[in-house]
Each structure stands twice: as C-alpha cells, then as structure tokens.
Amino acid sequence: MRLNTPRACLPQRLRLYTTPLCARRTYAFQAPGGAVFKVFNSRAKWHQKERAAANPELSRQADYLKDEVAMRVCERLLDIKREFPRVLDFGANSCNIARALTRENPDPDPATPTSPPLATKLTELVAAESSASLLYRDADLPFDNELLRLTRHVLPDEELLPFEPASFDMVLSSLSLHWINDLPGVLAQINNVLKPDSPFIGAMLGGDTLFELRTSLQLAEQERRGGISPHVSPLADVRDVGGLLGRAGFQMLTVDVEDIVVDYPDTFALMQDLQAMGEGNAVLGREMGAIGRDVLLANEAIYRALHGNEDGTLPATFRIIHMIGWKEGANQPKPLKRGSGEISLKDVLEQK
Amino acid sequence: MQPKVRPIQRFAQAVSKCSAEATVYGQCVFADYNSVHKDKCVKEFVKLKDCYLVCFKLIKSKASPSVLHLTRPRQRGRGDDHSVI
Numbered sequence: 001m002r003l004n005t006p007r008a009c010l011p012q013r014l015r016l017y018t019t020p021l022c023a024r025r026t027y028a029f030q031a032p033g034g035a036v037f038k039v040f041n042s043r044a045k046w047h048q049k050e051r052a053a054a055n056p057e058l059s060r061q062a063d064y065l066k067d068e069v070a071m072r073v074c075e076r077l078l079d080i081k082r083e084f085p086r087v088l089d090f091g092a093n094s095c096n097i098a099r100a101l102t103r104e105n106p107d108p109d110p111a112t113p114t115s116p117p118l119a120t121k122l123t124e125l126v127a128a129e130s131s132a133s134l135l136y137r138d139a140d141l142p143f144d145n146e147l148l149r150l151t152r153h154v155l156p157d158e159e160l161l162p163f164e165p166a167s168f169d170m171v172l173s174s175l176s177l178h179w180i181n182d183l184p185g186v187l188a189q190i191n192n193v194l195k196p197d198s199p200f201i202g203a204m205l206g207g208d209t210l211f212e213l214r215t216s217l218q219l220a221e222q223e224r225r226g227g228i229s230p231h232v233s234p235l236a237d238v239r240d241v242g243g244l245l246g247r248a249g250f251q252m253l254t255v256d257v258e259d260i261v262v263d264y265p266d267t268f269a270l271m272q273d274l275q276a277m278g279e280g281n282a283v284l285g286r287e288m289g290a291i292g293r294d295v296l297l298a299n300e301a302i303y304r305a306l307h308g309n310e311d312g313t314l315p316a317t318f319r320i321i322h323m324i325g326w327k328e329g330a331n332q333p334k335p336l337k338r339g340s341g342e343i344s345l346k347d348v349l350e351q352k
Numbered sequence: 353m354q355p356k357v358r359p360i361q362r363f364a365q366a367v368s369k370c371s372a373e374a375t376v377y378g379q380c381v382f383a384d385y386n387s388v389h390k391d392k393c394v395k396e397f398v399k400l401k402d403c404y405l406v407c408f409k410l411i412k413s414k415a416s417p418s419v420l421h422l423t424r425p426r427q428r429g430r431g432d433d434h435s436v437i
Contacts, residue, residue: 219381219388224397226390268364293363297404298377298397300367305378306385 036182038284039234042130042158045179045282049131052278053094056137062276063094068260069320070096070174071103073203076324077118078107080199084169085123090190090202091158091176092127093278094137095150101125102147119147126151126168129176130158134278161189168193170201175320177204178235179282187248197329200250206235206321207257212307213270213316217291219306220298229287241321250325251332258320263313267300270316366411370403 052059074097089097100106101122107115119125125148129135132154139152155162159182171190180186190200214232221228236244238257245253264270274280291299308314326332367374377400380393 219385222388223381223390223392266364266368268360268367272360294397294401296363297367297400298381301374301378301400302381303378304374305382 036185038181040179040181041282041284042179042181045278046130046158048275048280048282049093049134049278052276053131053133053137055276058276059094059134059137059278062273063096065260065262065277065318066093066096066175067099069203070100071106072258072320073097073172073174073201073322074100074103074118075106075108076201076322077121078115083121083123086168087122087125087170087172088161088163088168088193089125089127090161090171090173091179092129092135092152093174093176094134095127095152097172097174098125098127098148098150099138117147122148124149124151126153126163128153128155128161130155131278159186161186161193163193165192166195169195169198171198173200173202173204175203175205177202178206178209178233183236184244184247187244187250191249191325191327194327195329196327197332198327200325200327201323203320203322204236204241205318206241207237207319208317209235209319210316212303212314213267216267216303216306217295217299219302220295223302224292224294224298230283230285231281231291233281233283236321238321241323245323245325248325249328251328251334252324252326254322254324256322258322260318260320261315262318263309263315265313267296267303267314270314362408362411366404366408369407370400373400373403376400 052062089095092098098119101119102117104117105113105115106118127135127150129152135152135154158176159180171194173190177183177186187200194200210232217231218228238255242253242255245255264273303314373396377393377396380396381388384392
C-alpha cells in the first residue's frame with residue numbers, strides 16, 4: 001500500500017495520513033524492557049494443572065513430592081524467631097505449604113519431640129496460584145482455616161504479582177518457580193511486595209532433576225527416530241540461583257541443594273505421576289502430541305539398562321534448590337567490608 | 353462397573369511381560385551410548401516389539417468385549433499423553 005512508503009509522510013499528505021503513521025513510530029527510550037526469553041508455554045501448563053486437579057484422588061496420591069518439599073521449606077521457619085502477620089505463598093499448587101504449616105510437631109530435632117505447629121507463627125497466609133481448580137482442590141478439607149487464616153488468590157498471570165508493595169512479612173514458594181519464564185522479573189516483584197528486612201524462602205526444581213528420564217528418552221528417540229525433541233525442561237542450576245537472587249536485590253543469601261530420589265516400578269508409573277502432579281512437559285517448541293509407542297517401549301528398556309536399581313525398580317532424581325534471601329532493611333546485619341577481618345580463618349580451622 | 357483402564361496401563365502391562373527382550377535391547381543401546389544412531393539396535397527392537405504385540409493381544413482378549421466397549425472411547429494423542437516436565 002502507498003501508506004507504507006516514506007512518501008506518505010510528505011507534507012501534502014500530512015493532514016490525512018500522518019497521524020496513525022507517526023503514532024506508530026517508536027523511540028529508543030519508549031521501548032519496553034529487554035525481551036523476555038520464553039521457554040515455557042504457560043497456557044499449556046495451566047491446562048495441565050487444571051486437568052490434574054480434575055481428578056482429585058489421583059492428584060492427592062501424587063502430592064508426595066510437593067508435600068515433602070513444602071515440609072522442608074517450612075522447617076526453615078524454625079530458625080527464624082519472629083512472628084509473621086501476613087505471608088504470601090507464591091505458586092501455591094494445592095496449598096501444600098498451608099498443609100505443611102498446620103502439621104503437628106514440625107521440629108525434626110529429637111530434643112524437642114513436641115512443638116507447636118508452625119502456623120502459630122503466622123496470622124494470615126495468602127495462597128496465590130494460577131490454576132483455580134488446583135488451588136481450591138482441598139478447600140473442603142479440615143486443615144482449612146483451622147489454625148491460620150488462609151486466603152486463596154487466583155492469579156490471572158502467574159508471572160505478575162498483583163499485590164501492594166511492602167505488604168508481606170514473608171514470601172514462601174515451593175516447587176513452582178521452575179515454570180516461570182521471567183525468573184529475574186518475578187524475583188524482583190517478590191522483593192518488591194516484601195516489607196523491609198523480611199525473608200523470601202523458596203524451593204524449586206533445578207539442575208539434574210529427572211536426568212535419568214531425560215537421557216533415556218533422548219537415547220530412545222535417537223535410536224528409534226534419529227532425532228530428539230525436548231521432554232524435560234531446561235532447569236536453573238544452583239550456580240545461577242545465587243546470582244538471580246542477588247540481581248533481584250536480596251541480601252544475606254543462602255542457597256543449598258537437596259536430592260530426593262524416588263523409586264518407581266516402571267517408567268509409566270513415573271510419567272503417570274508426573275502428569276497427576278501437573279508437571280507435564282510444557283516447553284515451547286516441543287513436539288506436540290503424545291510420545292509414540294515405539295519410543296516409549298524403547299525408553300522403558302533403556303531406562304532400565306542405564307539407571308535401573310538391582311531390585312528392578314527405577315530411580316528418579318528430583319534436585320531441589322532451596323533459597324533464602326532477605327529484603328534490604330535498616331538495622332539488618334551486613335557483611336563487613338572486604339579486607340577488614342582481623343582473625344585469620346586459617347588459624348581457627350587449623351586449631352580444631 | 354469396572355474401573356476405567358487407561359490404554360497406557362494396558363501398554364505398561366504388556367511391556368512388563370517382555371523383560372528378557374527389553375534387557376537385550378537396553379544392553380545394546382547401553383553398550384555404546386555415545387554413538388547412538390537411528391536403527392542402531394533395530395534387530396533387538398523388532399524382537400521386543402513382537403513380544404510386546406503378542407502380550408498386548410493376550411491382555412486385550414482377556415478383557416471382555418462389553419467392558420472394552422464401556423471404557424472411554426479411544427482418543428488418539430490424549431489418553432496416552434505422556435510427555436514429561
């Protein structure tokens with residue numbers, strides 16, 4: 001069309017045509033922030049979670065991993081001697097954290113066999129999750145509103161936190177950050193909704209999670225079809241997480257790794273459980289549709305040969321990256337200046 | 353009514369009966385897994401698949417036709433969507 005040529009901007013046509021043209025012009029300083037590299041299809045993820053929650057029985061059976069990790073995340077609260085009036089659980093799944101908080105005797109230390117549930121430290125828990133069915137799956141079960149006020153909040157976009165700045169005394173997140181496309185952006189938003197000097201405690205899948213399945217599926221596809229398609233997500237590494245937290249403005253970082261190995265009778269049980277967890281493949285650019293039967297058949301045999309246990313079970317590794325970061329605040333302990341140390345660590349360690 | 357049997361469960365049941373063939377095929381791929389190419393172990397795979405097909409037919413014929421009819425209609429690419437994380 002003639003409008004698209006530079007001639008369209010000539011003065012004689014100004015009155016009629018230039019307004020839309022000029023409105024379309026963009027300047028460098030108007031450009032939005034750097035393009036976010038999309039890895040996951042968030043809509044597909046949402047569908048998978050909804051579908052998983054549509055079968056509550058199966059979904060509850062497959063909650064063992066999320067419950068375990070939620071418990072381990074909550075155990076970290078034992079170390080913080082503080083009350084938390086308002087807490088956000090970001091990416092709540094089926095409110096696993098709320099369940100872990102109301103558990104009796106959470107202290108694993110044998111010296112304190114009876115301890116009050118961690119929920120006594122909290123007043124209100126806001127559970128935010130993008131999938132409504134998953135979030136409300138256990139809404140009629142007794143743990144609800146028993147010890148803490150649980151507010152469920154359905155997120156229209158799982159990468160946007162629609163909360164006031166500095167409105168939470170703590171943010172928790174268990175096994176949901178590994179589906180976030182813009183991890184630096186989300187961490188910065190978490191930092192923003194925290195009050196000064198408040199902690200963020202999170203856990204996500206990372207590193208070598210499901211490396212057995214990744215390798216055997218790659219080999220099976222390579223051998224059967226002569227090429228591979230991604231079946232296991234690219235995941236953040238431990239080394240990246242520290243940098244990400246620092247970049248988002250968190251202080252006093254703690255990052256540690258934990259491997260949970262689950263044994264399954266066969267690869268189908270593993271894949272079925274992953275599906276029931278709502279943790280199916282949602283990588284953009286994956287081959288759509290089901291994995292062919294030939295590949296599944298080959299995968300079962302290769303998994304067993306490559307990684308199988310002696311008792312005939314198949315191990316699957318889940319690597320959990322735990323992270324703690326504190327929002328900057330006044331009177332917060334800070335590391336001393338570099339080179340200001342007066343005691344040699346070497347001497348101390350050698351004396352031991 | 354009998355509980356629904358997902359097609360993938362019948363598939364898994366059939367595969368589990370072919371462990372000998374599966375081991376041979378698995379070892380073939382495992383023996384040189386740094387240079388796997390298409391149809392490297394095609395002979396072993398065909399044996400595995402033949403065994404699987406026989407077992408699958410046996411399992412299918414055991415389930416009575418009326419029950420088969422009651423189970424979910426076959427949907428290609430849905431019931432056995434087993435892609436992972």
